[in-house]
Amino acid sequence: MAEPTADERNEEVTMDEIVALAKRRGFVFPASEIYGGLGSTYDYGHYGVLLKNNVRNEWWRSMLTERDDIVALDSAIMQHPRVWEASGHLEGFTDPLVQCLGDCKKRWREDHLREEAGLGPEDELVCPECGGELSEPRNFNLMFQTHMGPVAEEGNEVFLRPETAQGIFINFKNVLNFARKSPPFGIAQVGKSFRNEITPGNFIFRTREFEQMEMEFFVPPDQAEEWYRTWIDIRRDWYLDLGIRPGFLTVRPHGPDELSHYSSGTSDIEYLFPIGWSELEGIANRGDFDLSRHQEFSREKMEYLDQKTGDRYLPHVIEPAAGVDRAALAFLVDSFEVDEVEGRERTVLHLHPRLAPVKVAVLPLVGKEGQPEKAREVFDAFRRAGIQAEYDQGGSIGKRYRRQDEIGTPYGVTVDHQTMEDGTVTLRDRDSLEQERLPIESLVEEIAGRLVAPWTSPKPDPRS
Numbered sequence: 001m002a003e004p005t006a007d008e009r010n011e012e013v014t015m016d017e018i019v020a021l022a023k024r025r026g027f028v029f030p031a032s033e034i035y036g037g038l039g040s041t042y043d044y045g046h047y048g049v050l051l052k053n054n055v056r057n058e059w060w061r062s063m064l065t066e067r068d069d070i071v072a073l074d075s076a077i078m079q080h081p082r083v084w085e086a087s088g089h090l091e092g093f094t095d096p097l098v099q100c101l102g103d104c105k106k107r108w109r110e111d112h113l114r115e116e117a118g119l120g121p122e123d124e125l126v127c128p129e130c131g132g133e134l135s136e137p138r139n140f141n142l143m144f145q146t147h148m149g150p151v152a153e154e155g156n157e158v159f160l161r162p163e164t165a166q167g168i169f170i171n172f173k174n175v176l177n178f179a180r181k182s183p184p185f186g187i188a189q190v191g192k193s194f195r196n197e198i199t200p201g202n203f204i205f206r207t208r209e210f211e212q213m214e215m216e217f218f219v220p221p222d223q224a225e226e227w228y229r230t231w232i233d234i235r236r237d238w239y240l241d242l243g244i245r246p247g248f249l250t251v252r253p254h255g256p257d258e259l260s261h262y263s264s265g266t267s268d269i270e271y272l273f274p275i276g277w278s279e280l281e282g283i284a285n286r287g288d289f290d291l292s293r294h295q296e297f298s299r300e301k302m303e304y305l306d307q308k309t310g311d312r313y314l315p316h317v318i319e320p321a322a323g324v325d326r327a328a329l330a331f332l333v334d335s336f337e338v339d340e341v342e343g344r345e346r347t348v349l350h351l352h353p354r355l356a357p358v359k360v361a362v363l364p365l366v367g368k369e370g371q372p373e374k375a376r377e378v379f380d381a382f383r384r385a386g387i388q389a390e391y392d393q394g395g396s397i398g399k400r401y402r403r404q405d406e407i408g409t410p411y412g413v414t415v416d417h418q419t420m421e422d423g424t425v426t427l428r429d430r431d432s433l434e435q436e437r438l439p440i441e442s443l444v445e446e447i448a449g450r451l452v453a454p455w456t457s458p459k460p461d462p463r464s
């Protein structure tokens with residue numbers, strides 16, 4: 001497999017192509033568009049909602065359904081301000097901000113500028129936009145602040161959570177009391193987080209409002225290192241199982257100067273986006289930092305008492321933290337292809353069938369001889385079985401296939417005159433384009449089976 005390098009880019013597709021497809025096909029729209037937009041905020045349309053639901057569902061499946069050592073939580077977005085003191089966010093959740101003193105007056109993240117220009121901490125930086133001089137860096141806190149109650153006054157400030165993790169730590173004791181679990185066990189949560197990013201951008205890669213999928217895995221201290229390694233593997237495999245091509249995914253351990261204050265080891269799972277290798281998910285060994293800080297600040301005991309041995313200890317924490325939006329973007333990028341079908345260009349998303357917003361399109365071939373009614377029956381059978389289906393009667397069959405290919409629908413069922421004679425339909429595969437005839441009675445079972453079968457992307461993997 002080719003070694004990742006800093007100047008590499010995913011050349012198969014541009015971010016502009018993804019943005020255009022996302023808008024054209026109703027995945028993602030710029031938010032507040034009729035008022036000129038609100039910097040780097042996005043609204044998700046029908047197919048975007050279905051795609052994100054599928055990403056979340058696959059995450060929950062891997063955390064809850066396929067294991068029995070993790071429980072779920074949904075904590076509040078606003079928490080007591082002391083939470084953010086204890087977590088270190090009030091003091092330390094800052095980015096170094098520099099401002100152009102020249103013509104453009106733009107603000108930048110100093111660390112990003114250095115990284116992009118390959119410059120060390122002592123090298124002089126200039127504004128990348130206009131070449132102007134830059135101000136001294138100043139630390140900028142990324143938390144959004146608001147006020148609770150009718151008057152904005154001192155003492156009632158609250159913050160929108162910048163990560164979901166703290167909601168988990170402060171509920172550690174609650175969960176321990178009811179869940180009858182003992183370390184190693186995990187608490188998982190999915191929800192919105194907010195960061196007042198200095199330089200959001202690259203579509204839904206970095207926004208100020210986004211959704212996280214985080215799991216805190218509490219372990220006996222002497223098992224932390226082993227579980228850290230295990231979770232890196234589990235999480236990497238999750239992306240691979242969902243079709244990300246291996247050559248486009250890498251695990252990058254943080255160097256000692258990169259580690260957060262709480263972490264004794266962090267590895268990023270990175271994907272080769274059109275903007276280069278970038279973080280999809282971080283897996284951190286957080287030690288007992290969080291529980292000991294909340295114990296200190298709240299004066300609530302956070303220790304676990306091992307009934308068998310009588311030992312009391314603060315569990316250590318391994319945290320895989322991923323982004324729903326970022327994962328969705330990686331799945332879009334990795335699955336996008338423009339190929340040629342019957343001499344004509346087609347845009348297709350080779351999404352894993354379980355991620356595809358619509359699993360099957362039901363298409364009557366002509367609007368007569370009872371075909372639309374028959375097709376409706378087939379469509380209803382899918383719906384009753386809980387398989388997301390779409391019925392489409394409009395336009396030529398070629399056009400309808402293309403529409404479905406563009407949203408990544410893996411299977412197309414056509415109902416034609418033969419259906420009316422022998423009760424069979426044509427099943428078309430989005431990737432191989434093969435068509436086969438199947439009896440209507442076996443259709444739902446056939447598609448349901450394919451949705452759980454192992455799957456690999458049909459796109460070539462030139463890096464592997």
Ligand code: ATP
Pocket residue numbers: 163195197204205206207208209210211212279280281282321322323324325326327
């Ligand atoms: P980055 O270095 O890209 O700012 P981070 O290391 O601060 O990310 P974490 O705090 O580890 O990110 O958050 C876990 C995950 O949440 C990230 O891997 C990413 O998928 C997602 N995430 C974080 N910040 C954003 C954002 N501004 N927009 C979209 N997703 C985000």
